[in-house]
Amino acid sequence: MSAKDRSKEGSMKAITANRLRDGEVVFLGKDGVWVESFAEAALFQRAEADGVLAAAKEKAEREQFGVDIYAFEVVEQDGVPVPATMRERIRTAGPSVRTDLGKQAA
């Protein structure tokens, strides 16, 4: 398990990467399609996440699509799934100090 994968037993996970050609943060969505918005990310039970991650890594490398692929923990907040850590919240939104930049600006 990578150092970034700080998941806990029972938590949900999402899978993320940076797109190779431009570095854009992407998430594995439904049907194995990479999406740019965390809201469209697929969530996986811990038991299945490792297998999905391994397959996604292999496919992304083979297709030269993504780099730095890993799973991260997701928790529910007010009924909405959100990344558990500040790091992943910043990746899914953009810099907290420049709300005019990143996905949050779209």
Next chain:
Amino acid sequence: MNHIAPGARAGIYHYDEIDRQFVAERVEQFRKQVERRLSGELTEEEFKPVRLMNGLYLQLHAYMLRIAVPYGVMSATQLRKLAAIGRKYDRGYGHFTTRQNLQYNWIKLEDTPAILHELAEVDMHALQTSGNCVRNVTTDPFVGAAKDEVVDGRVYAEILRQWTTMHPEFTYLPRKFKIAISGAESDRAAVRIHDVGLLARRNDKGEAGFSFYVGGGLGRSPFVGKLVREWVAEEDFVAYLEAILRVYNQYGRRDNIYKARIKILVHELGLEKFTQEVEEEFARLRGPKYRLDPEIVEGVRQHFAPPPFEELPDHSEALERAKAADPAFANWLAVNVSEHKAPGYAIATVSLKPAGGIPGDATCDQMDLVADLAERHSFGELRVTHVQNLVLAHVKKDELYDLWKRLDEAGLGSANAGLIGDIIACPGLDYCALANARAIPLAQAISARFADPIRQRTIGELGIKISGCINACGHHHVGAIGILGVDKKGTEYYQITVGGDPTLTTAIGDILGPAVTETEAVDAIEAIVDVYLANRAGEGERFVDTLKRVGHAPFKERIYAAD
């Protein structure tokens, strides 16, 4: 390639055809490497070291490209090019770093060859800004202008740039290697926190030579550089440095990234044994091949000939009138302007630390403005400082008021150089893939809390430095007040150190107590300042001196009393 020569500016090293050809070849080489990566011919594992050798990192939101500003000196033309690239390929701004470089945070891999091509048009590149090589050699941002300068550090920094670029001995070092040179009585380059810190001096005969400090560094294990040799003659300059790097290459810990810096080698071998190894290697190397020919030095020195200063009286009536009429300008003058060696001229520090702003960030419009002002007021050149500000080094005193008004209109007129608002902060968790906590929001909150320029002057010299992780890119160990961001079970906490010092009296700060939350941190800093002001022996006593005199107890008591 459409080469746009930086022009015959004062203090700018002019590339020759060999330099240009080399940079152009590297651009084309990297273009092909990027194509091979995008086509799948290279795996990420194969490509990563290649991109790092070209200054390209992968960060949280995108790729980050770090551009070299050799020894922090560049022309107005080069700064305009950085602004143009920021607009065209990034998000309209750049971030000046503690290595006197500039980095863009939103770069696309597929654009990188084009960016490097555009940089090469103005003799710029991203070489030696990443990877296990000799990084951009830094020096005094007041070089060539400071009244207390003894030796021009640019000359030797440029010699090292030429010596180290593509040198096979230095291409695969155990770890990155940072060198700083200071040639003035005051150390404005933080030399003793570098892998090699060089103090350039002159002997009784007026000859230049160097004191070599080795094994300084911050990060996980902070060390102050140790004096390995008091005097190395100019002709032995590169030989002695190469001897150090050879010993490092031979004994450096390649087996453990956390123990791979030369500071650990010096620590583990001990100063005596390390010095002995270096001296033996130096004795083997010393000879015609490694002798630094005075003609070469002179040739490089010619590039840094003083600009055509006018003969001016040192006293400026225009300046005195403006000072009397405009208190805000008078304050900036007192804080951000330093003595120049030429009568009638002054050195102006352009603060990139507006109250509540992001330390080191400049918009492309601001870069263009500073480039214009450098052309109008400072012979077309400027410097980047290791505390993330800019410097216009040769401004006529008569023109300082005009300069400041233009800067102030653009949000660049803050009067806080060296004061509590002049905070170093790494990009932290807002951008950096290695960070554990955010650094910028805390810097913003502290600078907003101490926004009043008069209050800042009352507090006096007090450097706050903030890092978002133990790698210490924000130099927190040597902050008079240092702040280290840590992650505790998903929550950002901040560990406060006090008593650090980046100058010749280099010191690593001591941890004051348990880490605090972000909100508590701002209050804690204010409490530390209050205790200092209540205890200092007169206005002239700096924070670090009061701390030495009264100890940590009153500060701890104030911050942690309620615990």
